[in-house]
Amino acid sequence: MTRPSLEEMSRRLWDGEEWTLKSDNHPFVPLNVLEEVAPDVGFYKNFSNIVVVRTPEGVVMLDTGSHVALMQQLAFEKIRAYDARRVHTAVYTHGHVDHAYGLPPFLREAAERGWSPPAIVGHEAVPARMRRYIDTPGYNARINARQFGMEMEWPTTADFPTATYHDRMELHVGGVRMILRHARGETDDHTWISIPGASVLVTGDMFIWAAPNCGNPQKVQRYARDWASSLREMSAEDASVLLPGHGVPIYGKDRVRQALLETATYLESLHDQTLALMNEGATIDDVIHTVKPPASLTNRPFLQPIYDEPEFIVRNVWRCYGGWYGGVPSEVKPARRAAQAREIAALAGGVDRLVRRAEELARAGDFRLACHLADWAADAEPTSREVHAARARVYDARVKVETSTMAKGIFRDAAKGSHEIAGDEEAIESQRL
Numbered sequence: 001m002t003r004p005s006l007e008e009m010s011r012r013l014w015d016g017e018e019w020t021l022k023s024d025n026h027p028f029v030p031l032n033v034l035e036e037v038a039p040d041v042g043f044y045k046n047f048s049n050i051v052v053v054r055t056p057e058g059v060v061m062l063d064t065g066s067h068v069a070l071m072q073q074l075a076f077e078k079i080r081a082y083d084a085r086r087v088h089t090a091v092y093t094h095g096h097v098d099h100a101y102g103l104p105p106f107l108r109e110a111a112e113r114g115w116s117p118p119a120i121v122g123h124e125a126v127p128a129r130m131r132r133y134i135d136t137p138g139y140n141a142r143i144n145a146r147q148f149g150m151e152m153e154w155p156t157t158a159d160f161p162t163a164t165y166h167d168r169m170e171l172h173v174g175g176v177r178m179i180l181r182h183a184r185g186e187t188d189d190h191t192w193i194s195i196p197g198a199s200v201l202v203t204g205d206m207f208i209w210a211a212p213n214c215g216n217p218q219k220v221q222r223y224a225r226d227w228a229s230s231l232r233e234m235s236a237e238d239a240s241v242l243l244p245g246h247g248v249p250i251y252g253k254d255r256v257r258q259a260l261l262e263t264a265t266y267l268e269s270l271h272d273q274t275l276a277l278m279n280e281g282a283t284i285d286d287v288i289h290t291v292k293p294p295a296s297l298t299n300r301p302f303l304q305p306i307y308d309e310p311e312f313i314v315r316n317v318w319r320c321y322g323g324w325y326g327g328v329p330s331e332v333k334p335a336r337r338a339a340q341a342r343e344i345a346a347l348a349g350g351v352d353r354l355v356r357r358a359e360e361l362a363r364a365g366d367f368r369l370a371c372h373l374a375d376w377a378a379d380a381e382p383t384s385r386e387v388h389a390a391r392a393r394v395y396d397a398r399v400k401v402e403t404s405t406m407a408k409g410i411f412r413d414a415a416k417g418s419h420e421i422a423g424d425e426e427a428i429e430s431q432r433l
């Protein structure tokens with residue numbers, strides 16, 4: 001079966017004939033294809049995307065792809081097949097390792113051929129992010145392995161920008177005008193790019209065919225309100241093609257505008273509801289169980305909670321304005337988890353009661369409560385193989401009903417840890433595959 005064009009994939013998703021939840025339509029599916037989406041504008045779609053602008057003075061890359069050597073090589077070959085001229089300039093839409101770490105093969109090529117190396121442009125906050133990554137390899141390798149459910153090497157070097165900007169910057173290369181603008185959103189260092197001559201908008205991860213990644217439980221602060229404003233600014237560009245950080249392009253002015261404005265509305269609604277509740281004195285418990293995205297938008301193909309999810313965005317809005325105190329006074333200076341868990345187990349009449357009830361609740365589909373009980377049981381008896389075997393079953397079942405990468409990753413990791421303690425080799429092996 002031949003693969004449909006990116007435009008056809010996009011249309012099918014938009015029209016509801018395909019669904020981003022399916023693995024071959026998930027925005028992160030590594031297609032390894034490059035298609036021209038406007039005259040002299042190539043779009044390379046893999047796990048993350050790269051935009052290649054051809055000019056008489058050389059190639060401009062908007063994003064550079066991943067730190068993983070194999071992914072770099074795949075991107076290099078496709079881009080070189082599209083245009084072999086030197087890379088004049090590379091722009092990072094943000095400093096994440098799947099966007100700003102793909103230059104090494106192009107830098108090696110420049111050195112081998114005696115070309116001057118490309119200018120590297122990013123927002124002025126990119127270098128601090130790259131230094132933070134160099135300081136936190138152990139932490140970042142762990143949380144990303146947990147998030148994606150695979151072993152992960154974390155880069156300890158980076159190709160830092162050679163030029164940064166504060167608010168707005170124009171690039172003119174070979175007669176092509178590109179306008180770079182800063183926005184806080186998924187990160188504090190985001191750049192989105194407009195190419196007015198080609199009617200192309202490059203969003204970086206401000207648009208990824210999924211509910212915005214504005215709540216990620218394991219990552220630093222994200223900015224819902226600024227994110228929404230920048231989407232509204234992007235829509236004013238009136239572009240014909242939207243090139244996202246992950247997933248396929250969106251084609252047609254009306255669709256581009258709708259995708260941007262409805263994503264803005266989605267974020268603003270979560271933000272405004274959360275802030276209103278905070279002002280009324282609500283606790284985190286109130287807020288995360290009360291705030292919901294607008295019902296009119298929950299069926300949109302580009303707003304499904306397949307990567308991040310609204311409940312996590314709400315927590316990030318809280319963190320943007322509030323402290324870490326969530327409204328439960330005992331949690332300000334808590335007892336050790338193990339001490340709490342032993343006390344709860346004793347009151348329940350033993351750890352096996354907790355375990356049995358956890359499994360009952362899981363069978364009834366109440367995974368929120370089931371997982372609390374399973375965690376208390378495991379914290380009360382951290383080396384018990386039976387307790388961990390049950391906890392693994394509860395979390396394995398939960399992974400199946402969750403939709404977001406972020407939730408699935410954390411629950412899969414919990415199950416894996418318990419399978420290891422329970423000595424369940426088969427389950428550990430099957431999760432590795």
Ligand SMILES: [Zn+2]
Pocket residue numbers: 048096098099205245246
């Ligand atoms: Zn990304």
